[in-house]
Amino acid sequence: MRAILMDDERPALQHLERMLKEDGRIQVEAMFTSPEAALAHLRQNKPDIVFLDIGMPGMSGLAAAEYVQAMYPDLPIVFITAYSEYAVEAFELQAMDYLLKPIVPARFRKMLDRVAASLARKAPMERLQPPAPHPNQPTVHCFKQFEIVDSAPSVSNLKWRTLKSKELFAFLLHQREEWVARDLLLETIWPHYDLERAIKHLHTSVYQIRKLLKEWQIGAVLEYNLESYRLLRGGIRTDAELFETAVRNDDADRGLRLYRGEYLAEHDFPWAVLRREELHRQYVRIMLQTAERQAAAGNPQAALQRLLALHEAEPYEEVICGRILKLYKDSNDIGALKRFYHTFAIRLQTELNTVPQADLATLYEELAGKP
């Protein structure tokens, strides 16, 4: 399903685009900050749905909707606006939905379900524009080591001419299709170069990436506009985003399978640190959840194994220690419980010169003390 977006504020457009992308059912074909531009585009291209803002003071969103309906009477329109007072008019215009900003995710999903259902009813044959056929559906691995994985050997064998091209590509991918100012790129990837040389390097890298994308043929494009760049991913999927989707959908098993290591662990990219930490936090969380589930399902050994592995990765995280202590207690292995706690306490003392926090200490007393 292809959509056109219209809002006089660019950040709002980008936000909506992001939300649509995350859902995945609707592809954003074009975005406009002016109704005239939007209508001009619409005259040549009919999308499956239009998202309109209603700004103040001009009621241009409503007027635009009227034009849209004159052009394409059956084209669904969804209003997304900060103002609630135009809802009655929106009904008059037979809008499909009317959402208030800021957009509530659950409400947004409800709207998308409605849109999808309506388009499905309308023209079951033509409603799903098949995505432009990609000969390959490559995955890019971001966890542990950055690499392109593809069934076609011609692609997986493609070598990066320079490390900086690889880093630039990883960085642009990291931006999730957002525009990045050229100056930021230069600062990030070539921080110690003088401007002229850095720009030359940037151009070389951009050229190499574009060449790679062309050979790859997956619809990915490196765009340039007004001194900014962005990478449109086309068919590329990264394991990091698949992981995030799995976490969002509570699919712990899938998430754990995907997380082969920390985000871009083997590369020294300072810009990756925040995302690495966030992804790791999510990983720890679903590991804990899975262990809970296994323990509850009567499999404390599996849960224990998982938690011990997690403890190795996060040796100072006391929440994990607490769960381990509880599991030892449940399995009636007081010896192991005591050994674990003492080892942990010693480690804290020698490595961080500190002691376990009160919560954990109290828990230990409770669990070890009782017969």
Added chain:
Amino acid sequence: MIRAFLIDRDERFVRQFAEQLEQTGEIVVVGHSTRGEQALQQIQRLKPDALFLDIHLPGMSGMELVQRVRENGDLFVVYVTGDKHLAIEAFSQKATDYLLKPVDEDRLHRAADRLRRLNNQ
């Protein structure tokens, strides 16, 4: 033909509106009520295609009623009300239309038209 059920606290309005609806030629009114609780029972029995109702009703509100009715199956909902402030909620409820009283013929025709199209899909 769309089978419609009407709910409004004002008996006279119900009768007059029923006539308006039937004059569109697309709708037949199969029942009406002035109270929510009664309406629920009748709706369950009659199984209309569409509900035309006010939001402010004695007893339960129109929106609450719609929620309850929809538990037993979906149907088209058109609010007919003097209150212009609840249209957003109506969208949230997936109402088909929201008409302000007094409803002029033109507007009603468009609502009926829309119902017909949706019904035929």
